[in-house]
Structure formats: C-alpha cells, structure tokens
Amino acid sequence: MTKKNLDYYLNLPFTFVINWSDVDECFLGSIVELERNMTCGQTREEVLSNLKEALISYVKTSIDNNMEIPEPINLRDFKGIITYRTSKERHYMLARQAKLYGKSINAFIDEAIAEKLRY
Numbered sequence: 001m002t003k004k005n006l007d008y009y010l011n012l013p014f015t016f017v018i019n020w021s022d023v024d025e026c027f028l029g030s031i032v033e034l035e036r037n038m039t040c041g042q043t044r045e046e047v048l049s050n051l052k053e054a055l056i057s058y059v060k061t062s063i064d065n066n067m068e069i070p071e072p073i074n075l076r077d078f079k080g081i082i083t084y085r086t087s088k089e090r091h092y093m094l095a096r097q098a099k100l101y102g103k104s105i106n107a108f109i110d111e112a113i114a115e116k117l118r119y
Contacts (some may be wrong), residue, residue, distance in 0.1 A: 004069075009059045013072050018047050033070045034058060084109070 015032035026040045029047035031054070039050035062069045086094075091105075098108035 016051050
C-alpha cells in the first residue's frame with residue numbers, strides 16, 4: 001500500500017475553478033474537492049498560484065493532524081454505464097428527436113451531454 005504523503009496528494013487531479021467576479025472586481029478561485037476555500041486575485045495566474053499554495057498548506061496541515069483529505073474522483077472508477085430514468089413523455093420526445101437526427105437514443109443523449117459539458 002502506498003503511503004499517502006504530500007507528493008501523493010499534490011499529484012492528484014484536484015479541480016481548480018476560477019471565474020471573474022463583477023461584484024468583487026477580481027478573479028475568484030476555489031478547489032472543488034475541499035470545503036470552505038476561496039482565494040482571489042487580479043489575474044487567473046495569481047489565483048492559480050494562490051490555490052496551489054492553499055492546497056499545499058491544507059495537505060500539510062491535514063497530514064500533520066491525521067485528518068482525512070478528500071481525493072478527487074478518478075476516471076478508473078467509472079465504466080461508462082449510466083442508468084437513467086425519465087417520464088414516458090420525455091422518453092417519447094427523446095425517441096422522436098433521435099429518429100429525426102438518425103441516431104439511437106443513447107447516441108442522441110450522449111451527444112447532448114457532451115455539448116452541455118463543453119466549456
């Protein structure tokens with residue numbers, strides 16, 4: 001079993017979110033996997049640097065105090081199978097739209113999800 005040290009955690013794919021705030025007139029950033037964290041800066045680069053420093057501090061403190069550290073979700077944990085339930089009316093509408101585009105319902109839903117996930 002691998003000992004989970006600072007390097008282990010810093011090599012995990014934590015999710016950094018950075019957005020401009022009109023209210024605060026700066027970029028705000030947070031690490032999705034960690035609760036109650038936020039930083040700001042005048043540039044995305046400044047916020048990213050602040051987030052990386054915060055992650056290092058959080059991990060070091062958590063290790064020193066034997067606290068649990070949340071880890072990002074991992075691609076290996078997913079199989080690509082989703083069970084989806086909907087109303088019969090929506091199922092019907094999906095089938096009609098899929099047929100209109102010459103696609104299976106699965107392909108139609110997958111393309112719709114892919115479009116929604118684009119940034």
